[in-house]
Amino acid sequence: MDFFGKNVFNDAVMRERLPKNTYKALHKTIDEGLPLQLEVAEVVANAMKDWAIENGATHYTHWFQPMTGFTAEKHDSFISPTHDGKVIMEFSGKELIKGEPDASSFPNGGIRSTFEARGYTAWDCTSPAFLREDAGKVILCIPTAFCSYTGEALDKKTPLLRSMETISKQALRILRLFGNTTAKRVTPTVGAEQEYFLIEKKYHQKRLDLMLTGRTLFGVLPPKGQEMEDHYFGIINERVTAFMQEVNIELWKLGVLAKTQHKEAAPGQYEIAPIFTSTNIATDHNQIVMDTLHKVANRHGLACLLHEKPFAGVNGSGKHNNWSLCTDEGVNLLEPGKTPHENAQFLTFICAVIKAVDEYAALLRASAANPGNDHRLGANEAPPAIISIFLGDELSDIIEQLKNGKPNSSKQGGELTIGVSTLPSLPKDSTDRNRTSPFAFTGNKFEFRMVPSSLSIADPNVVINTIVAEVLTQMANRLEKAKDFHGELQAILQEIAIQHSRVIFDGNGYSEDWVKEAARRGLPNLSSTAEAISALISEKTTELFKNHGVFSATELHSRYEIYLEQYSKTINIEALTMVDVAKRQILPAVMRYSTELANSINTIRTADPEADVLAQRSLLNELSPLLKELSLKTKALQDATSTAKHLHGDAYKQGIYYRDVVFKAMQELRQVADKLEVLVDYDMWPLPSYTKMLFRL
Template identity: 60%
Template structure:
C-alpha cells in the first residue's frame, strides 16, 4: 500500500492544491474568505472553477455536484456532466464560476416542515468554500448550503455555519476584555467517534426488518452475547480487518483523518474515530465516514448498520462528539494548563459551557434525539437522558473554591507505580474518565456522549455553539462595562458556580439514586424524542437562535414539524414491517411447524399407543398458545397503527406512535421471540441473532 502521507488528501481540492494552481491574487482572496470570513468576490469564481475542473478531470471526474445536507439527515447530490455542446457531434468540457457558486435542486421534495409547498419548488445550493471540494466516484463534490427561493435554510450546514460565526464573535469579545489582542477568530473543534455494527450481507438480505428499518424488530437473545467482554478491543476478524483497511484508504484519500479503529463492546460492533478538526469540516467528514462505511462494507459482502439499537439485549451505537474552542493562533480555550485555578481565561470558558449546558439542557437533549436513540439512552451502555456535566475531582475542587469566593490552589497530579521493575512509573491524568456522563470534561475538551450513531453531528454542534455563544455574550456585556475586569471575572465565576453547580455530577449516571437526586436538583429528565421536540419551540430557545440569526422562529417551528414527522414515519415503517413479517413469515412458518409436530405426534401414537407423548403435547400446546397470543397482538398493532396514521396533529401523532403503537410492537415481539425459542431453527423463517452477530 502507498504510504499514508503520500496518499492523504489526494482526492481533495485542499489548500496545497489551491496554492499551487491558483494565481496568487485569487488564492489570497479565497484564503481571506476561508480564514477571515471576508466576503467572497464572485469575480474570481470563474478562475477557481476552471482550475477546480481541470484538477478534478485529472482525478477521473466526469461530473460535478453540489453536495448538501438536507433535513433527511443524509447527504444529497445532483450530478451534471462537464460536457457542453460545440458543434455537431462535438462537446467541450466546461465548468463556470456561476455553476460553482450556485445550483438549483428541487426544494419542495425535501423535508421542510411546511416552509415549502410542492408548487414552490425552486431552491438553491450555494458554495461553502470553507469546506474543500473533493472527488469521489468520478464526481467533483462541492460542499454547499441549501436554502429555499425565499431564503429559509433547509439544511443542517447553514445553521451550523451561523452558529460558528456567533461563537467566534462572542468569544473574541471575551478575549479582548481579558487582554488578548492577537486572536482574530474562534472556532469549535470537533472530533466525532462513530460506532457501527457489521453483519454478513447474505443474512441481512433475509431480514426484512434490517432492510427497511436498520434494526431487528424480532429476535430472541443469542446464547452468547457480550457478557464475557471478549469482543471489546479484541483481535479483529479477518473480514472485518480487510474492510477496515479499505475504509481507511478511502477516507485518507478524502483527507479525513481516520485515526482509531477497534472492536466495541457488543459482538459485531466496532468504532472509528477521526482527529479533531474545525466543526464544519468535522461534520462534513463524519457524513462521508458514514457513507464510506456503508459503501465499503458492501464490497466485502458485508452490511454496515448505523442504527442506534439494531439488536435488543446488547449495547447499541452512539456518536461521541468531542468539542472544544480554539483560536486562529493556536490557543485551546478549554486547556486548563497545569494550574487551572489561576487560569482565568480557561475558567471563564469552562464555566460558561457548564452554565450553557444547564440553562439549555432541554435543547441539548433534543439535539441528541431520534427514534433509534430512544432505545439506547438510559440503558447500561449509554448516558442517561438526564443532562449532567462531569468535571473530575480536580476541577470540582476548584469549582467549590470559586463558590466560596476565589480559587487559590490546584490538586496536583499523582504518579502511577505498578511496582514492576521493568514497567516505568507514569503520571496519572488529573481525573478519572466517567463513561456514564452525557457531557464530560476529558482533559481539554468536552465529550458529548449522547448523540445518535445515525444522525449528523451538525445539530448537536449548532446547539453547543449557540448556547455557549449566548453565555459568552452575557459575560462580554459585563466585562466590557467593568471598571475592574479581574474583579468582575471573579464575581462572574462565583455566580455561575453558585447558580449552575447543580448540573455538575461526577458519580454513576446509571444508578437509580442519581435519577432521584437529579429530580431534587431540578434537572430535566426528558426520556423520549417526542417529548424532547418541544425544546425547539420553547420561548427561551427560540430567543437564543434568533438573537444570533441562526434560525428564525418560523424555521424552528418547521424543524419541530420535521422532527415529529420523521419520528412518526420511522415508527410507522417499523410497525408495518412487523405486521408484514409476522403475517407473511412467522405465522405461516409456525403453523407449518406445528402441523409437522402434530403429524409426528399422531404417528407416534399410531405406532406405539402406549408411548409417553407428554413432551410433544406440551410443546404443541405452548406453541399454539403463543401463536394465538401473537395473532391477537398482530390485530391490536394493526388497529393502533391505523389510528395513529389517521391522527392529524403532528405532536399527537408522534405521541400516539410512541406510547401506543410502540407498546403494541413490544407485545407482538415478545410473543414472536418466545416462539423462536421453541421452533426448530431450520423452520424459523429468517436468520437469528446467532447468525447475525457471530457469522462475519
C-alpha cells in the same frame, strides 16, 4: 503519506493551481469570513474543473445535507455543446457558487410548498471539494448549503455555519478583554467517534426489519452475549481487518483523519475515530465516514448497521462528539494548563459551558433525539436522558473554591506506580474519566456522549455553539462595561459556580439514585424524542436562536414539525414491518412447525398406539395458544397504526400516540414472537437468529 488527501481540492492543491492573488483572496473568505468575489470564483472553478478532469471526473455535484440527516446530490456533466456538434468541458464561477436543484421533495416543515419548489445550493468554500470514486466513476463533490427561495435554511449546514460565526464573534470579545488583539477567529473543533455493527450481508438480506428499519424488530438473545466482556478491544479477525483497511484508505484519500479503530463492547460492534478538525469539516467528514462504512462493507459481503439499537438487549451504538474551541493562532481555549485555578481565561470559558449546559439542558437533549436513541439512553450502556456535566476531581474542586471566592489551588495528578520494576512510572492525570456522563470534560475538550450513531452531528454542534455563544455574550456585556475587570470577572465566575453547579455530577449516571437526585436538583429528564423535541419551539429557544441569527422562528418551527413527523413515520414503518413479518413469515412458519408436530404425533401413534408422545403434545400445547396470541397481537398493532394515521393534523399528539400506544403494541407483539422463536425448530424459523448475526463473522 503518498495518497492522503489525493482526492481533495485542498489547500496544497489550491496553492499549486491558483494564481497567488486568487489564492489569497479565497483565503480571506475562508479565514476571515469576507465576501466571496465572482471573479475569484471564476478562477477557482476553472482550476477545480481541470483538476477533477485530470483525475477522471466527468460530472460534478453540489453536495448538500437536507433535513433527512443524509446527504443529497444531483450530477451535472462538465460538457457544453459547440457550434460544430461537438462538446467542450466547461465549469463557470456561477455554477460553482450557485446551483438550483429544486429538491422539492425533501422535508421542509411548511417552509415551502410544492408549487413553490425553487431551492438553491450555495458553495461552502470553508469545506474543500473532493472526488468520490464509485464503481469506476469519479464525481466532483462540492460541499454546499441548501436554502429556500425566501432564504430560510432547508439543511443542516447553514445553521451550523451561522452558529460557528456567532461563537467566534462572542469568543473574540472575551479574548479582547483578556488582552488578545491578534486572534482573528475562534473555531469550534470536533472529533466524532463513530460506533457501528457489522454482520453478514446474506443475513441482512433475509431480514425485512433490518432492510427497512435498520434494527431487528424480532429476536431473542443468544446464550452468550457480551457478559464475558471479551469482545471489547479484542483481536480483530482478518475479514474485518481487511474491511477496516479499505475503509481507512478510502477515508485517507478523502482527507478524513481516521485515526483509531477497535472492537466495541458488544459482539459484532466496532468503532472508528478521527483526529479533531473544524466543526464544519468534521460534520462533512462524519457523513463521508458513514457513507464509506456502508459502501465498503457491501464490497466485503457485509452489512454495516448504524442504528442506535439494532439488537435488543445488546449494547447499542452512539457517536461521541468531542467539542472544543481553538483560535486561529492554535490556542485551545479549553486547555487548563498546569495550574488551572490561576488560568482566568480558561475558567471563563469553562464556566460559560457549565452555565450554557445547565440553562439549555432540554435543548441539548433535543439535539440528540431520534427514535433509535430512545432505546439506548439510560439503558446502562449510554448516558441517561438527564443532561449533566462531569468535570473530574481537579475542576470540581476549583468550582467549589469559586463558590467561596477566588480559587487558590489545583489538585495535581502525581505519578502512577504500577509495581513492576521493568515498567516505567506514568504521569497520572489530575482527574479520571466518567463513561456514564453525557457531557464530560476530558482534558481539553467536552465529550457529548449522547449523540445517536446514525444522526448528523450538525444539530448537536449548532446547539452547543449557540448556547455557549449566548453565555459568552452575557459575560462580555458585563465585562465591557465594568470599571474593575478582574473584580467583575470574579463576581461572574462565582455566580455561575453557585447558581449552576447543580448540573455538575461526577458519580454513576447509570444508577437509580442519580435519577432521584437529578429530580431533586430540578434537572429535566426527557426520556423520549416526542417529549424532547418540544424544546425547539419554546419561547426561550426561539429568542436564543433569533438573537444570534442561527434560526428564525419559522426555521425552528419547521424543524419541530420535521423531527416529530420523522419520529412518527419511523415508528409507523417499524410497526407495519412487524405486521408484515408476523403475518407472512412468522405465522406461516409456526403453523408449518405445528402441523409437522401434529403429523409426527399421528405417525408415531399409528405405528405404535402405546408410544409415549407426551413431549410432542406438550410442545404443541405451548405453541397453539402462542400462535393465537401472535395473531391477536398482530391485529392489535395493525389497528393501532390505523388509528395513528387519523391524528396526522397534530404532529405532537400523533408523536405521543405512537410512543404510548403503537410502540407498546409493538413490544407486546415482539414478546409473543420471541417466545415462539425458542420453541420452533431452529431451521424452520424464518429469520436469521441473533446467534448467527452476531457470532458468524
